[in-house]
Amino acid sequence: AEFHALVPAAGSGSRMGSELPKQYLPLAGHPLIYHALATLCACPQLTTVFVVLSPQDEWFKGYDWSCLGDKLQLLYCGGATRAESVLNGLLMSELEPDDWVLVHDAARPCLTQAHLEKLITELRDDPVGGILAAPVADTLKRAGESNRIARTEDRNGLWGAQTPQMFRAGLLAQALNSAIEVTDEASAIEALGLSPKLVASDSTNFKVTYPQDLRLAELLLNG
Numbered sequence: 478a479e480f481h482a483l484v485p486a487a488g489s490g491s492r493m494g495s496e497l498p499k500q501y502l503p504l505a506g507h508p509l510i511y512h513a514l515a516t517l518c519a520c521p522q523l524t525t526v527f528v529v530l531s532p533q534d535e536w537f538k539g540y541d542w543s544c545l546g547d548k549l550q551l552l553y554c555g556g557a558t559r560a561e562s563v564l565n566g567l568l569m570s571e572l573e574p575d576d577w578v579l580v581h582d583a584a585r586p587c588l589t590q591a592h593l594e595k596l597i598t599e600l601r602d603d604p605v606g607g608i609l610a611a612p613v614a615d616t617l618k619r620a621g622e623s624n625r626i627a628r629t630e631d632r633n634g635l636w637g638a639q640t641p642q643m644f645r646a647g648l649l650a651q652a653l654n655s656a657i658e659v660t661d662e663a664s665a666i667e668a669l670g671l672s673p674k675l676v677a678s679d680s681t682n683f684k685v686t687y688p689q690d691l692r693l694a695e696l697l698l699n700g
């Protein structure tokens with residue numbers, strides 16, 4: 478079985494509050510999405526890096542991607558939700574059902590070869606697959622009325638899900654096809670009654686969501 482990456486990049490990034498979609502905001506001399514794509518393209522285990530774009534995307538082709546080599550494959554089949562974009566991409570990619578696919582957020586630019594190496598090594602013989610994730614560091618509060626604390630949640634055993642999320646292409650397509658509202662791939666697999674593995678990552682693989690996150694990413698990328 479081969480290993481491939483699939484990067485959903487059809488979102489609008491509404492929480493960023495900018496006209497230009499989040500994946501194209503300037504970051505360390507490139508559009509944000511460049512950094513994850515460069516790391517994925519440089520990973521020797523990965524055969525293809527599929528990028529799922531909105532059918533209306535008018536930005537991607539405006540950049541020069543030639544320095545990333547020939548692993549990139551564009552799929553203009555983004556949907557209304559992340560799950561829909563990933564499912565459409567999987568169907569269009571025509572991967573073999575037992576190929577592994579690593580689904581990675583365009584908005585996690587600080588992914589490293591070490592993260593990828595660890596994920597692939599820990600999961601390549603796994604019957605289900607799994608995800609990069611980090612144990613929750615903050616104490617967790619449940620908000621009640623007017624943002625008063627209703628209670629403190631037990632953070633013991635709680636992890637924050639990251640990406641890549643690595644599953645067999647056939648299983649993932651089947652899972653996403655029957656999952657209605659999921660915010661990551663693992664949730665769709667869980668809905669089939671399976672238990673994906675948590676592969677320990679760290680906070681540097683965070684998702685750029687708010688404007689201030691760009692500054693932090695810039696510092697890490699330039700470090």
Ligand code: C5P
Binds near residue numbers: 555562582583
């Ligand atoms: O908005 P959020 O940061 O959670 O999006 C996570 C990833 O999913 C991003 O890479 C975004 O471009 C992608 N996405 C997508 N299609 C959508 C919504 C989000 O490909 N309809």
